[in-house]
Amino acid sequence: MSHARTARRVLAAALSVSALVALAACSSGATPSASTSGSASTSTDWTTKGPINYVQGKDTSGYVQKIIDKWNAANADQKVTLIELSDNADQQRQSMINNAQTKGGSNYDVLSVDVVWTAEFAANSMLAELPKDQLNLDGYLPAAVDASTYFGKLYAMPSTSDGALLYYRKDLLDAAGITNPPTTWEEMVTDCKAVQEKNSGIGCYGGQFQKYEGLTCNIAEWINSAGGQFLDASGKPQVNNEAAMAGVNALVGYFKDGTILKEELTWQEEQSRQAFQDGKIVFLRNWPYVYSLASKTDGSSKVAGKFAIAPIPGLTGPGVSTLGGHNMGISEFSKNKGTALEFIKWWNSEENQKANLIQTSNAPTVVSLYSDPELTKKFPYLTTLYSSIEKAQARPKVVKYGDATLAIQDAAYAAITYGATGQGTDPKAAFDALQTKLTTLIG
Amino acid sequence: MAPIAAVAAPKRRKNMLSDGQGTLAAILLSPTMLVILVVVGIPIIMSVREAFFAIPSGVDANGRVFTEEQFVGFANFTDIFASTDMVNAVWGPMNRLVNSFLNTTFFTVVCVIIETILGVAMALIMARAFKGRGLVRASILVPWAIPTIVSAMMWKLIFDSAGVMNKILGQTVLWLGDGPQSQWAVIIADVWKTAPFIGLLTLAGLQTIPSDVYEAAKVDGANAWQQFTRITLPMVKPALVVAVLFRTLDTLRMFDLPFGMIGPSKYSVETMSMFSYQEARNLRYGPAAAYAIILFLYLVLIAFLFVSLLGADVVGDEELKAVSAQRKRAKAAAKAAGHSSTPTRTTITSGESPT
Known part of the structure; x- marks a missing residue:
C-alpha cells in the first residue's frame, strides 16, 4: 500500500516539475531574438x-x-x-x-x-x-x-x-567685520570663529553627509577642491594619493574639531537646508534650489534677506563643484x-x-x-x-555606477564617522580600499 | 505486502477517511491550485533556475555589457565564501551576506522576544473587564494597522538628530547613522508596530480559557503567579506559539522598516531581503536569486523547527490529525500483534478508534 502511494506521489511531482521546466524554457527561449534587436543600433x-x-x-x-x-x-x-x-x-x-x-x-x-x-x-x-x-x-x-x-x-x-553653491550668513559676517566670503576652508573656519564669538552656539559648516548619493557628491568636491582628481584625465580613479587625502583629511579634521557638527552624519539636502534656515549654521553647501526657499518671507525661513552666495571654498582657492x-x-x-x-x-x-x-x-x-x-x-x-x-567635475562614468557610488559612500562614511565619533575606519585605510575597489570597477 | 493488500481489497480506497468524493474535491480545488501554481509555484521554480545563472561582467569593444545569461552552476552560492565583498559593521569585518544574515537573526531574536513579552502583557490587560476596555483594545491595535513604510517614515522623524527622541534623551544620538544605535532604532520601531499582533492572537487564546479553572485554582490557594504559569501559559500556548511563529517568519523577511527608516546599504541594519534587493537593483539577478533562496531555506528551517519542537499547529485540521492518530494506532496494533495486520476498512470521521 505505501509503495503504491509513494510511486503515485513521485509520478505527480515529476510531472509537475517537468511542466514547470517546460514553461521556464519557453520564457527563456525569447531572449536571443530580443538581443539581436539590441545590437542593431548602428543602423538606427x-x-x-x-x-x-x-x-x-x-x-x-x-x-x-x-x-x-x-x-x-x-x-x-x-x-x-x-x-x-x-x-x-x-x-x-x-x-x-x-x-x-x-x-x-x-x-x-x-x-x-x-x-x-x-x-x-x-x-x-x-x-x-x-x-x-x-x-x-x-x-x-x-x-x-x-x-x-x-x-x-x-x-x-x-x-x-546643477552645481553646488556656498550659502553664507552675510549679516553675521558683516557684523564680524568680514567683507568677502571665504574662498578657502581655512578662511571659512577663521570667519566662523569670528562669528561664533558674538553668536555662541552657532555651527560653522553644513553639508550632506548622510550615507546616500549626496555624500558621493560632497566627498568628490572635497577631493577635487584640494587639488586632487577624483578621476584623472584618463578616467582612472586617484582617490588615495597625497592631494586627494589632503581633502579627505581636512574634512575628517573638521568633523573632529566640531567645525562640522556630529549630527551632519545624518543630514541630506533638506536637513541641512532646514538647519541653515533656522539660523543654526553660518555656511551651507547646497544646490541652487535652496535660494528661493531660503528667501521666502512667509516666516518659514529665519534668514530671508540675510544670506548671500559664493562659489564653494577649497584648500588654496575656490573649490570644484560636482556636476x-x-x-x-x-x-x-x-x-x-x-x-x-x-x-x-x-x-x-x-x-x-x-x-x-x-x-x-x-x-x-x-x-x-x-x-x-x-x-x-x-x-x-x-x-x-x-x-x-x-569648473564642475562629473562623477565617475561607470557602467556599474550603483557599485561605484556605494564604494565611495562606504569609504567616505567610514572616514567621517571616524572623525566625528572615533568609530569607523581610519581615512587612509578607507580610501586605500576605495582606490582598489574603484580601479576594478572602472578599469 | 502490497500484492496481498491488492488481492484482499481490490477496490480499497487509498484514504480510509475518504467517503468517495475525492475526485469531486480535486475538481473543486483545482482552480485554486492552478492560481497557486501560477503565482507561487512558477516564480519559485524560476528564481531557483535564476540562482544558477549569471551575466558575465565587463563590457565589449563598444562599451556594451553582455546581456546573455550563462549557466554558472553553484558559483553564485560558492562566491559567498570567496567574495571580496567585505563590510565592517557591528559584527566586525565579514562578508556582506554573512553580515546581513547576522543582522536578520539578531533582529528576529531580539524583536520576537520583546514583542512576545509585551504582547502577552497587552493581552492580559485587554482580557480584563474594566471601564474603557474597548478604547484600550482599539488604541493598542492602532500601530498594527499603520502600514510599515508609513511607520518607518514616522519613526524617521522621531529618530532625526533634531527629533523628539533626542529631545527627550537630552543628547544627540545618531539613530539614523550606521551603528548599534541604528539597530536599536529599528528594534524599537518594530516592537512598537508588531507587539499588538501577538497581543491580539494571545487575547483570542486567553478568551478560550474557562473561568472555572481559575476559580478552582483559587480554591486550591494558588497565587497569581502560579495561576499565570500553571494555567494561563499552558492553555494559551497553542495560540501563542502560532503568533510567535508568524512574527518570527515576518521578522526574518524584514525589509521596509530598516530600508525606509535608516536607508539602503547601511550595513548595521541590512537584512537579507535588503541585500538581495540591492543586488537585483544593481542588475545582478543571479546572486540576488541565490541570496533569496538562502533566506527561503532559512525560513523553511525555522518554520520546521517551530512545528517539530514547539508543536505549532498552523493548519489546525482535525481530519489530518485523525488520520495520523489512526496510523499511529495501526502501527501500535501491528507491533502488538507481532506481524503485519490487515488494514481496517472502517471509515472514521471523529478520530475515534474503530475497535
Whole structure:
C-alpha cells in the first residue's frame, strides 16, 4: 500500500516539475531574438514619425505638461504624452530599467536621465546612439556634453545642469567685520570663529553627509577642491594619493574639531537646508534650489534677506563643484525615433531652456543663458552658479555606477564617522580600499 | 505486502477517511491550485533556475555589457565564501551576506522576544473587564494597522538628530547613522508596530480559557503567579506559539522598516531581503536569486523547527490529525500483534478508534 502511494506521489511531482521546466524554457527561449534587436543600433532609422511618450520624474512644477501641450498643438500627428515616475531618483532609474527589459513591450520613447545613469543605460543598450551630425551642441556646457557621451558616442542631449553653491550668513559676517566670503576652508573656519564669538552656539559648516548619493557628491568636491582628481584625465580613479587625502583629511579634521557638527552624519539636502534656515549654521553647501526657499518671507525661513552666495571654498582657492543635472536620451526600443529626436532638439533649444529656467528654476545647459540680463536679474545666483558649473567635475562614468557610488559612500562614511565619533575606519585605510575597489570597477 | 493488500481489497480506497468524493474535491480545488501554481509555484521554480545563472561582467569593444545569461552552476552560492565583498559593521569585518544574515537573526531574536513579552502583557490587560476596555483594545491595535513604510517614515522623524527622541534623551544620538544605535532604532520601531499582533492572537487564546479553572485554582490557594504559569501559559500556548511563529517568519523577511527608516546599504541594519534587493537593483539577478533562496531555506528551517519542537499547529485540521492518530494506532496494533495486520476498512470521521 505505501509503495503504491509513494510511486503515485513521485509520478505527480515529476510531472509537475517537468511542466514547470517546460514553461521556464519557453520564457527563456525569447531572449536571443530580443538581443539581436539590441545590437542593431548602428543602423538606427531617424525618420519614423508618430506619437511618443516622454518619461521623467514627478513634475512638481506642473510646467512640463504645459510645454508638452505647446508641442502637441503644433504637431497634432506626433503627439507627446507625459509619463510621470516617482519623485525618488532611485525609483525612476528602476522603472526605466524594468521598462527596457520588456524590450519590444517598452512604451518609453524619450527618457530624462540623471547624468550619472547615462553610462549604465548606454552600456545596457537602453539608449540609442544619437546622430551627432543632426544635433548642434556648440554653446552647450562642455561638462554636460561629456556626461552625455559614452565610449566616444553621444547618447543623450544635455537638458538641465546643477552645481553646488556656498550659502553664507552675510549679516553675521558683516557684523564680524568680514567683507568677502571665504574662498578657502581655512578662511571659512577663521570667519566662523569670528562669528561664533558674538553668536555662541552657532555651527560653522553644513553639508550632506548622510550615507546616500549626496555624500558621493560632497566627498568628490572635497577631493577635487584640494587639488586632487577624483578621476584623472584618463578616467582612472586617484582617490588615495597625497592631494586627494589632503581633502579627505581636512574634512575628517573638521568633523573632529566640531567645525562640522556630529549630527551632519545624518543630514541630506533638506536637513541641512532646514538647519541653515533656522539660523543654526553660518555656511551651507547646497544646490541652487535652496535660494528661493531660503528667501521666502512667509516666516518659514529665519534668514530671508540675510544670506548671500559664493562659489564653494577649497584648500588654496575656490573649490570644484560636482556636476549634477539631467540629460534627455532616446530609448533603443522607441518606434518613432524621428519624432523623439525632433522633440529633444526642440525641448532643449535655447528658447525653451530659458522658459524652463523661469518656470522651474532648473539651471540650463546653454552657456549664453547664464549671462542673459533678464535672467540674472530674476535669478541673482546665476552668475555664481555658472562659475561653479563651469569648473564642475562629473562623477565617475561607470557602467556599474550603483557599485561605484556605494564604494565611495562606504569609504567616505567610514572616514567621517571616524572623525566625528572615533568609530569607523581610519581615512587612509578607507580610501586605500576605495582606490582598489574603484580601479576594478572602472578599469 | 502490497500484492496481498491488492488481492484482499481490490477496490480499497487509498484514504480510509475518504467517503468517495475525492475526485469531486480535486475538481473543486483545482482552480485554486492552478492560481497557486501560477503565482507561487512558477516564480519559485524560476528564481531557483535564476540562482544558477549569471551575466558575465565587463563590457565589449563598444562599451556594451553582455546581456546573455550563462549557466554558472553553484558559483553564485560558492562566491559567498570567496567574495571580496567585505563590510565592517557591528559584527566586525565579514562578508556582506554573512553580515546581513547576522543582522536578520539578531533582529528576529531580539524583536520576537520583546514583542512576545509585551504582547502577552497587552493581552492580559485587554482580557480584563474594566471601564474603557474597548478604547484600550482599539488604541493598542492602532500601530498594527499603520502600514510599515508609513511607520518607518514616522519613526524617521522621531529618530532625526533634531527629533523628539533626542529631545527627550537630552543628547544627540545618531539613530539614523550606521551603528548599534541604528539597530536599536529599528528594534524599537518594530516592537512598537508588531507587539499588538501577538497581543491580539494571545487575547483570542486567553478568551478560550474557562473561568472555572481559575476559580478552582483559587480554591486550591494558588497565587497569581502560579495561576499565570500553571494555567494561563499552558492553555494559551497553542495560540501563542502560532503568533510567535508568524512574527518570527515576518521578522526574518524584514525589509521596509530598516530600508525606509535608516536607508539602503547601511550595513548595521541590512537584512537579507535588503541585500538581495540591492543586488537585483544593481542588475545582478543571479546572486540576488541565490541570496533569496538562502533566506527561503532559512525560513523553511525555522518554520520546521517551530512545528517539530514547539508543536505549532498552523493548519489546525482535525481530519489530518485523525488520520495520523489512526496510523499511529495501526502501527501500535501491528507491533502488538507481532506481524503485519490487515488494514481496517472502517471509515472514521471523529478520530475515534474503530475497535
